[in-house]
Amino acid sequence: MTLAVPFHRPAITDADIAAVTDTLRSGWLTMGERVEAFEEALRDQTDAAHVVAVNSCTAALHLALVAHGVGPGDEVIVPTLTFAATGNVVEHVGARPVLVDVQAKTGNIDPAAVQAALTERTKAIIPVHFAGVPCDMHALLDLAADRDLALIEDAAHALGAEYRGTRVGAIGDATCFSFYATKNLTTGEGGAVALDAASVAERIRRLRLHGLSRDAWKRYGAGASWRYAIEDCGFKYNMTDLNAALGLSQLERFPAMQARRAEIVAKYDAAFARLRGVERPEVPADRESARHLYPLRVAAGNRDRFIERMAARGIGCSVHFIPLHLHPHYQDTYGYRHGDFPVAENWGEREVSLPLFPAMTDAEVEAVIAAVTEAVRGRA
Ligand SMILES: *Cc1c(COP(=O)(O)O)cnc(C)c1O
Secondary structure (H helix, E strand, C coil): CCCCECCCCCCCCHHHHHHHHHHHHHCCCCCCHHHHHHHHHHHHHHCCCEEEEECCHHHHHHHHHHHCCCCCCCEEEEECCCCHHHHHHHHHCCCEEEEECECCCCCCECHHHHHHHCCCCEEEECCECHHHCCCCHHHHHHHHHHHCCEEEEECCCCCCCEECCEECCCCCCEEEEECCCCCCCCCCCCEEEEECCHHHHHHHHHHCECCECCCHHHHHCCCCCCCCCECCCCCECECCHHHHHHHHHHHHHHHHHHHHHHHHHHHHHHHHHCCCCEECCCCCCCEECCCCCEEEEECCCCHHHHHHHHHHCCECCECCCCCHHHCHHHHHHHCCCCCCCHHHHHHHHHEEEECCCCCCCHHHHHHHHHHHHHHHCCCC
């Protein structure tokens, strides 16, 4: 009997639980002091001048597009190898997602493909730091500066990553993080925008709560004013103190959790270096990965069977991602077809994400390594 390992198990400690129950007893459940404290802690973590916490990375991306004036008639360049959210938010503002291919090595957006896709209507680029590895930001920053485009990063995988010594969060115009249950740091559900421009941050702050004037969330507190003004047509995207309490508690352990991810990745790398028939994830030398995923690539045509063999051994795997252009919505709406983006398709056919989470025990890591070795060699 081998050890079963789920794809993910959240790392929730007694301190996390106490932080949330303290909030439940505090008399204030929704957005309040804990959200402000979480934003402050995230500013430290990312080196960003401003952080606005919201209820998902999807909301963060949506608000970043709105606040950068992206709307109907505009085009936004998005890598096809990503999650649904990255493309959906572009349509939410009435713009058109223009899909481009990725780089073979990293699965990250290919700056040459971005350049080729630019038109007069291009308003923004949304690079995705796939698996936690930062994109080629120098090339993207140059393109964005030349054409006055907004560089809005989907950093759902990349809290803790660095590009040439600069933390992800302090590079582009706006960086969007996810604190979804499986991400490197979780608030259950949650997200944040990190950015430098004070005026844009102020607008996002307003837009996350119905467009109400700043601090309107305090209107139910003791001694607070009941008066508020609607200054913008906003959304209901605020984070709650319950979520922020969990995030703050997790953030204290973040360096330790990241260090544990690094240990697991080192074990995987060492074990799979000797294994024929798989490609390990690569991280360019000038960047530090957040190590959100361990995306192994197996032989084309073999991936689905590989996942079945892993499942038969009780090991949970996942796939990141089925490229957007292979989904019915993109094919029906924009006419994308199989064959349009061969590099992303190669990833989509061969990629399998192994379990990688800080709560994994050494025995679990060994069980995954043993199962991968057997599954690659084709023993069912
Ligand atoms: C998880 C994820 C998102 C969405 O994050 P939510 O917080 O669930 O909205 C966006 N982009 C990528 C690449 C993701 O993996």
